[in-house]
Amino acid sequence: NAGVTQTPKFQVLKTGQSMTLQCAQDMNHEYMSWYRQDPGMGLRLIHYSVGAGITDQGEVPNGYNVSRSTTEDFPLRLLSAAPSQTSVYFCASRRGRNSYEQYFGPGTRLTVT
Amino acid sequence: EDQVTQSPEALRLQEGESSSLNCSYTVSGLRGLFWYRQDPGKGPEFLFTLYSAGEEKEKERLKATLTKKESFLHITAPKPEDSATYLCAVQAPGGGSNYKLTFGKGTLLTVNP
Numbered sequence: 001n002a003g004v005t006q007t008p009k010f011q012v013l014k015t016g017q018s019m020t021l022q023c024a025q026d027m028n029h030e031y032m033s034w035y036r037q038d039p040g041m042g043l044r045l046i047h048y049s050v051g052a053g054i055t056d057q058g059e060v061p062n063g064y065n066v067s068r069s070t071t072e073d074f075p076l077r078l079l080s081a082a083p084s085q086t087s088v089y090f091c092a093s094r095r096g097r098n099s100y101e102q103y104f105g106p107g108t109r110l111t112v113t
Numbered sequence: 114e115d116q117v118t119q120s121p122e123a124l125r126l127q128e129g130e131s132s133s134l135n136c137s138y139t140v141s142g143l144r145g146l147f148w149y150r151q152d153p154g155k156g157p158e159f160l161f162t163l164y165s166a167g168e169e170k171e172k173e174r175l176k177a178t179l180t181k182k183e184s185f186l187h188i189t190a191p192k193p194e195d196s197a198t199y200l201c202a203v204q205a206p207g208g209g210s211n212y213k214l215t216f217g218k219g220t221l222l223t224v225n226p
Contacts, residue, residue: 090157
C-alpha cells in the first residue's frame, strides 16, 4: 500500500492563479480530508468528505473547492490564489465513521506571491 | 469551543533523560484523543488513540495516558531519533457525520546525543 499520496510536493503560484492539489489513497477509506498547517497554529480542517459524492466544509473553507467522484481521489482546488493561502497542505484519510485514526499524506508546500 | 493546549512548546533533552509532554483539552463528549509524531517536511504519523480516562497505550519508548482533562506522552530513555514535533488532537461529536478533529500546536522535542 502506498497509503496517502499527494502531488505536487512544492508549488509556487502568483496571486490570482488557480490550481489543483491532488490527493489519492489506496486503503479504501471512506473519509478523506484536507488540512492546512501554518507556523504557530495547529492543523486546521479545510474540507472533508465522508464518501464519494459527499463533501462538507471544515473550519477554513473559503477560497477552496473540493469534489469526490471516486473513493480514492480527493482533489483540492484553489480558485484564485491569495498570499494568505501560503501554507503546507495535508490530505488525510480514515476508514469510516467509527474509526477515528487518520493517516496523513506527505504534504504540499504552497507559496503564493 | 473545543480547545487543545500542548506544553511545553519546545523541550530539549539529553539522550536517556526521561520526560513527559502534556496535552490539556476542553471538549464536550470526547470521542477520542490522538497523538501524532511529525518529522520536518513530512506529514503527521499516527501514534496512539485513547478513548477513556485511565486508558494507557505504549509503543517502544513512548507511553500515552489519559485523564478527564489531559493526556501525557511519557518518553522513557529517549534517543536522538525520537526528535520530532508531537501533536495532540481530540475528536468531538459534531461537524457533520461525526467529523470534528481539533489539533494542538505541538511540542517540538529535541534529544541530544
